[in-house]
Amino acid sequence: MASSTTGTSEATVAFPTITDEAAIVFDGVRKEYPNGTVAVGDLSLSVREHEMLALVGPSGCGKSTTLRMTNRLVEPSAGRILLRGEDITQGDPVALRRRIGYVIQNVGLFPHRTVAQNVATVPGLLGWDKARTRARVGELLELVGLAPDTYAKRYPHELSGGERQRVGVARALATDPPVLLMDEPFGAVDPAGRRRLQTEFRRIQRELGTTVLFVTHDIDEAVHLGDRIAVFSFGGRLEQLAEPLTVLAHPASDAVREFIGEGAPVRMLGLATVQQGDLDGAELISAPAPEPIRLGAPLTEAFEAIAALPGSAMGRVPVADEAGDVVGSFTADGILAALRRTADAAAV
Numbered sequence: 001m002a003s004s005t006t007g008t009s010e011a012t013v014a015f016p017t018i019t020d021e022a023a024i025v026f027d028g029v030r031k032e033y034p035n036g037t038v039a040v041g042d043l044s045l046s047v048r049e050h051e052m053l054a055l056v057g058p059s060g061c062g063k064s065t066t067l068r069m070t071n072r073l074v075e076p077s078a079g080r081i082l083l084r085g086e087d088i089t090q091g092d093p094v095a096l097r098r099r100i101g102y103v104i105q106n107v108g109l110f111p112h113r114t115v116a117q118n119v120a121t122v123p124g125l126l127g128w129d130k131a132r133t134r135a136r137v138g139e140l141l142e143l144v145g146l147a148p149d150t151y152a153k154r155y156p157h158e159l160s161g162g163e164r165q166r167v168g169v170a171r172a173l174a175t176d177p178p179v180l181l182m183d184e185p186f187g188a189v190d191p192a193g194r195r196r197l198q199t200e201f202r203r204i205q206r207e208l209g210t211t212v213l214f215v216t217h218d219i220d221e222a223v224h225l226g227d228r229i230a231v232f233s234f235g236g237r238l239e240q241l242a243e244p245l246t247v248l249a250h251p252a253s254d255a256v257r258e259f260i261g262e263g264a265p266v267r268m269l270g271l272a273t274v275q276q277g278d279l280d281g282a283e284l285i286s287a288p289a290p291e292p293i294r295l296g297a298p299l300t301e302a303f304e305a306i307a308a309l310p311g312s313a314m315g316r317v318p319v320a321d322e323a324g325d326v327v328g329s330f331t332a333d334g335i336l337a338a339l340r341r342t343a344d345a346a347a348v
């Protein structure tokens with residue numbers, strides 16, 4: 001992974017892609033708390049290398065327990081958890097935690113340490129020299145969009161909630177851990193800042209190839225960020241593990257359907273795209289031609305463009321390819337056809 005962190009602006013750099021290799025394996029994992037609560041009954045689940053896997057489900061279904069067993073903040077009662085093939089219950093939990101990044105809601109930054117000192121926490125524990133640590137801190141602050149000259153010497157109380165969250169992410173990535181655990185990572189950020197942070201985080205995750213297991217109660221966040229989604233019901237029972245579109249289009253059980261709620265088609269609009277096969281001919285566009293949308297644009301964009309058309313356009317928007325040439329036209333019926341096609345194509 002380290003090689004992918006350098007020169008990411010060069011066009012030739014290939015980002016790490018998800019493989020079938022397992023980064024984390026839960027094998028018959030159970031957690032019963034001392035008070036008798038069975039938070040996780042018998043969980044078997046694999047997280048693939050370089051993927052972002054969202055754990056979702058109703059409050060109290062065992063998401064955080066599952067996450068915290070992965071870095072042994074909670075000890076499993078039974079079963080095995082393998083990190084890149086190695087049974088994590090065997091070694092030293094403190095050494096394990098230094099190999100796995102962890103980001104939580106409200107971040108938990110050290111209030112009396114500067115931004116730079118916070119980010120340098122784990123490198124410090126690992127005994128990195130000053131020059132290496134300083135260079136890494138600068139690189140990470142740049143990566144999360146906080147100019148080191150402005151932010152390195154500030155204290156957490158001198159930052160906005162979103163900036164604190166970025167520092168939390170930078171701190172968790174400091175030693176380039178292959179695996180990152182995140183528990184409601186963007187929960188404390190306002191909705192507009194949250195979407196921006198999610199998108200930026202996704203970009204960073206793709207560049208670094210970090211395997212991320214994250215907990216969210218927000219299905220939209222799971223759909224936006226997750227390569228796959230694991231839907232839990234009570235007792236850490238795995239109801240469905242699939243790509244976002246599959247979960248939305250083909251919920252595997254009533255529990256999944258109930259968790260997704262009413263908004264599945266609307267959420268699918270953000271995932272499905274305008275494809276050549278959904279288009280009508282360009283000759284049907286009325287003059288004057290409205291602004292075209294892009295081939296491959298999310299259906300949400302197409303929907304907004306169609307809704308904003310003047311009456312003279314007869315509900316038809318031109319669609320242009322990458323070169324800007326108009327290749328067809330699109331209507332509200334096209335949106336329905338595209339949604340249907342997408343739902344059918346989502347592998348069950």
Ligand SMILES: Nc1ncnc2c1ncn2[C@@H]1O[C@H](COP(=O)(O)OP(=O)(O)OP(=O)(O)O)[C@@H](O)[C@H]1O
Pocket residue numbers: 033034035037038039057058059060061062063064065066217
């Ligand atoms: N330390 C503990 N001792 C006893 N029971 C616990 C403990 N921590 C969690 N639980 C219980 O275990 C179950 C699962 O909790 P967990 O925090 O894993 O759920 P969650 O899905 O993350 O919930 P939320 O979405 O509300 O954060 C709940 O019934 C909870 O009350």
